[in-house]
Amino acid sequence: MEQGMTRRKVIGTGALWAGCICGCRTGGEPVVPRSSCCYTPDIEPESVTYGRGGLTIDLRQAPSLWEVGNAAYVVNPARSLELIVIHAETHRYCALSRICTHGEQAVSYNRDRGLLQCNSFNHSLFTLDGRVWKGPATGPLKAYAVVFVEDALVISI
Amino acid sequence: MRRILIRPLVWAGWAALSLLPACAAHPGSPRAAWRNPKDGMLFVGVPAGSLTVQVCAEPTGVGDPERIVPQEVTFPRGFWLGRTEVTVGQFQRFVRETGYVTDAEKGNNRFTWQNPGFRQQPSHPVVYVSYNDARSYVRWAGVDVPTEAEWLYACRAGTTTRFYWGDRRDDRYAWHRGNTLGLGTRPVAGRRPNAWGLYDMVGNAWEYCRVGDSNDGFVLRGGSWTRCPEYRMRDGTLSGDLLAEAVEPRLQPHDLHPEYAAYPWDDDRGFRCILRMPKGPCVTTRAESGNTPGRCWKESGNLICADGRTVPRSS
Numbered sequence: 001m002e003q004g005m006t007r008r009k010v011i012g013t014g015a016l017w018a019g020c021i022c023g024c025r026t027g028g029e030p031v032v033p034r035s036s037c038c039y040t041p042d043i044e045p046e047s048v049t050y051g052r053g054g055l056t057i058d059l060r061q062a063p064s065l066w067e068v069g070n071a072a073y074v075v076n077p078a079r080s081l082e083l084i085v086i087h088a089e090t091h092r093y094c095a096l097s098r099i100c101t102h103g104e105q106a107v108s109y110n111r112d113r114g115l116l117q118c119n120s121f122n123h124s125l126f127t128l129d130g131r132v133w134k135g136p137a138t139g140p141l142k143a144y145a146v147v148f149v150e151d152a153l154v155i156s157i
Numbered sequence: 158m159r160r161i162l163i164r165p166l167v168w169a170g171w172a173a174l175s176l177l178p179a180c181a182a183h184p185g186s187p188r189a190a191w192r193n194p195k196d197g198m199l200f201v202g203v204p205a206g207s208l209t210v211q212v213c214a215e216p217t218g219v220g221d222p223e224r225i226v227p228q229e230v231t232f233p234r235g236f237w238l239g240r241t242e243v244t245v246g247q248f249q250r251f252v253r254e255t256g257y258v259t260d261a262e263k264g265n266n267r268f269t270w271q272n273p274g275f276r277q278q279p280s281h282p283v284v285y286v287s288y289n290d291a292r293s294y295v296r297w298a299g300v301d302v303p304t305e306a307e308w309l310y311a312c313r314a315g316t317t318t319r320f321y322w323g324d325r326r327d328d329r330y331a332w333h334r335g336n337t338l339g340l341g342t343r344p345v346a347g348r349r350p351n352a353w354g355l356y357d358m359v360g361n362a363w364e365y366c367r368v369g370d371s372n373d374g375f376v377l378r379g380g381s382w383t384r385c386p387e388y389r390m391r392d393g394t395l396s397g398d399l400l401a402e403a404v405e406p407r408l409q410p411h412d413l414h415p416e417y418a419a420y421p422w423d424d425d426r427g428f429r430c431i432l433r434m435p436k437g438p439c440v441t442t443r444a445e446s447g448n449t450p451g452r453c454w455k456e457s458g459n460l461i462c463a464d465g466r467t468v469p470r471s472s
Contacts, residue, residue, distance in 0.1 A: 037339040038385035042393075075393075082391075099391065106391045112338040113275075119388045119396075122420055125274075134267075134274060136420040 033064045035071045037110040037117060040084065040098075043072040050079065054144070054157040057085065065093070065153075069111035073098055083144070084109065084116070085153070086128065094128045095144040095155045102137035116141065190354075191237055191432070195298045196247040200237035200432060201354045207231040208310040211407040225407070230306045234434035238303065238311045241345035241356045242364060242427045243294065245270070246279030248286070251294050260287040261422045273424045275341030282342050282362040282427040288375045289421075291365045291428040303431040305366040305376050309406050312359075312379070314352040319401045320359060321351040326386050326400060331360030333400055337382045342425070359404055360384075362427030368409075376409050381425035 033041035047061035055074070059065060064072040065087045074083040075098075084098035086109050098106050100118035107116045107126065115133055116126040124137035131140050147154045189202030207229050214224040248270060251257060261269045268274045270285040277284075286294075288302075295301050303311070318324050320331075328336045332343045346356040363381045368374035380403035387396050 036335070038335050038388050040389060104391070106389065108388065110339040112340050117339060117383070119385070119390070122423070123383045123425075134424065 033072075034067065035064070035069075035109060035111075037108055037112070040071050040073050040106070040108050043074050043085065048074060048076075050076065054155045055081075057153040057155070059151045059153065069109075071109035071111075073106070081157070082106075083155070085146075085155070086116075088114070088128055091148055093146045093148060093153050095146050095153075096126075096128075096130050097142040099141075100124055100137055101132075101139035101141065102135070107141070190240075193298055193300065193430075193432075196243075196250055198243065198247060198298070198430060199240045200430075201240045203232070203236050203238050203311045203353055205233050205235040206310070206315070208306065208313060208406060210306060210309060211405075213408075228408075230310065232307070232310055236307060236311075236434055237432040238307075238355060239300075239430040240350075240354060242282035242362050242429050243291075244279060244345055245277050245281050245283045248283040248294065249279065251297055255297055257290075257293060257297075259285070259290045259422075261285050266422070268424060273341070275424070277342060278344060280344035282345055282357070284342060284362055284424050284427050285422050286427065287421045288365050288373075294428070295430055298430060300430040300432045302365055302367050302375075302428055305368060305378060305408055307431060308364065308366045308378050308429075309404070309408075311353065311355060312351065312404055313406065314355070316352065319398075320404065322349070326398070331380070331400065332357070332382050333360045333380060334383055334385045339383065342382055359400055363403075363423075363425055365426065365428040377426060379403050383425040 035041060041064050043057065043064055044062050047058045049056045049058070057065070057074070062072070064070060065085060068087050068090060071084055071086040074081065074085055074095075082098050083095050084107060086094045086096075088094050096107075096116065100107050100120065102124050103118060103120040103122060105118055105120035107118050109115075110117050113125075114128065116128070118124045118126075118137065122136050124132065125134040126137070126141050127133050128143075130143035132138060145156045147156075191200045191202075192198065193200065209227050209229050211225045212228045214226045259270055266285070268285055270283050270290075273285050291302055312321060314321050316322075320327070322330045330349045332348060337343060342361055345361065348357065348360070350356045351358055358379055360380050361382055362379075363377040364379045365375050366378050368376055380400045384399050384403070386398055386400050388399075390396055
């Protein structure tokens, strides 16, 4: 009985050490920002290249968009650019203005409903192509064309 | 044999006790409850007491800055407040009995209380009702919509912390956008109640409240399933705790809230009912009183009131 307890203790301690080693290994990897219907992270700035007709996002440098259901803001005040980019489905991305047409507050992506929701009190809802799903907003969100090319998103503005 | 004799007595006693009008208790007495026969809503007794609220002081001169001053609001008789928000099932009963058509339905709105844009069950709080719809309902049910002060007093249940459970957000007490995943309302009374047994005073559906004695003015309190506790604003900063804001003890003049007018109904707006105690004893018979709290009846020459008062015949 006493021996059994000791063995259990040894196994338990071993498991703790193993967990610690795993934790240490994963601790070195980058923390991937995850969006929620309440929180949208900014895109990794190093992943964005601005061109004449729009911008390109190098997805290898944009872990915030790796997971299906995630969204990220792309904001560039110098270019008056305020976008939300959404990884809607595998290989399907959407880019829209992130400013609600009613209260001019930012919108977030609700992955469980597949809708964009204004963060303001009146929380207008929009579909992924920008149409109003529920008011009080009456005007659509501007949607931009997105082309997925070899680990990159080309967004035409 | 002895057991056989005692059992009917116990059952008879229990039956007699259960037939006593629940309203015979004062709202402040422990476990006081009353069920409205009209819609089946269970009301909880809110004891007499007072609450200090912040109010906007009237300007004393031109250019006088806005001042927020504390003011004590007293509820000398207590009142009865719906244990939960009015549910879809209860609203259904109202519509069935009266043929009522809501404002959103009259306005041919895409979404209505029957189709709010997400799946609801009869136990969910009714939404897509306007303040006008809420007032029609309470008239039918023989009750009222609480004033903002009444609502705040009942919500805080004697606490002075940010929320009625403490100072920090606790998902065991409230449905909000974070823990509903923004998918819709949840059945009422699914989270923990406050100290007075009231459910969903924070979250699930916003609740219409009267502004003072006004008939048309209203505010919304309590937050809802569409409200994040906090979110990133357009400039990147985090907002304050929006749920705490929805229950802070401050009386708000409704004209400061143009956002309410922007949309007369929404997928997260509901209401709760109140039954106030009458100011003086009302003379009626017990039969007429039914089981309505606040009513009084003649008994043994005295006037017995459901709020616990006994008025001798001579007075």
